[in-house]
Amino acid sequence: MPLTHDEFNDEVDAFVRDVVSAAICLSTQGWRLDVTMASADRLRSVVDMTVPLTGGPNCKSDDTLAVLTANYKLCVDSYGTHIAVEHSSFVLKAKVDRTPVIRWDYDRDANRKPRSHVQVTAHRGALSHILSRLDHPTPHSIESLHIPLGGERFRPCLEDVVEFLIRDCGFEGQKNWKQSVREGRARWRRIQTRAVVRDSPECAVTELESLGYTVTPPADGARSERTDRLTAW
Incomplete structure (x- = not known):
């Protein structure tokens, strides 16, 4: 049976709980979550989250070095029976100049690019600054970072x-x-x-x-x- 409006939003609620659980792994405070639930005539939902990132021996407890943003666009799957992710984007941004560092993107209907892909948008300076503050053993070696891909x-x-x-x-x-x-x-x-x-x-x-x-x-x-x-x- 196709999802009803209420069933769709129930699944969105469960999805958001998983997003929040992941956010809490990084920070218990200071993060922002915005959710647009489906309307009665359109089974679409948007989830936006921003999480401040701190840490490292040279950082104060409230010293934010970067932020992680996560954006999801949710729709119904091709069977009409479950929610599906139409688009997701996870972006690591350096706070020092709001420079994007790494993007993990997924587009369900992409044609001219891989549906799931990683974009390394950082220049060495912004990323090295963050890694140095985190006391990384090789802050100038971008190739020492192993980006997960599923x-x-x-x-x-x-x-x-x-x-x-x-x-x-x-x-x-x-x-x-x-x-x-x-x-x-x-x-x-x-x-x-x-x-x-x-x-x-x-x-x-x-x-x-x-x-x-x-x-x-x-x-x-x-x-x-x-x-x-x-x-x-």
Whole structure:
């Protein structure tokens, strides 16, 4: 059954609680959260959060070095049964001159760029200033930062890099490269989908049953979640 207005906003409430839980990991005070709930005639919601970032032995407890902003645009999924993220953007900004440092972006309907991508917008000065204040062992070495991209299961595939080199950088692509990249990416994601199902079989069962499938559990009982895989960084 399609989501009703009230059900959509209930799911938004649960989503926001997860956002708040993540924000509290960074700061228990000083952060801002704005939520626009869905209207009766439009199942769309916007979540904006700003979190001040402090820390390091050379910092006062109230000395904000940077801010993390998070923006989500929420809609219904393609089945109309759950909320989905239409767009998300996480931006680390240096407070010293409001300079963007790193962006983690996702666009559900992107055409000319990867749907999920990282942009390093920092120049060495702004980022090094922050790392120095945090007593980082190599504040001038940007390559010492390891930017997460979805872990073992949701990491980019080689086809994603190939398309980046052709589309974004301007390298020459060979004949039929688009079709080859699309087919290779689909094969990769099907492999990863199967791996994710093995990690969390009960989630797969629940989702399949919601689509009308009948799932018969194995004779020796349901398999446990592989929490080590699901929680790995």
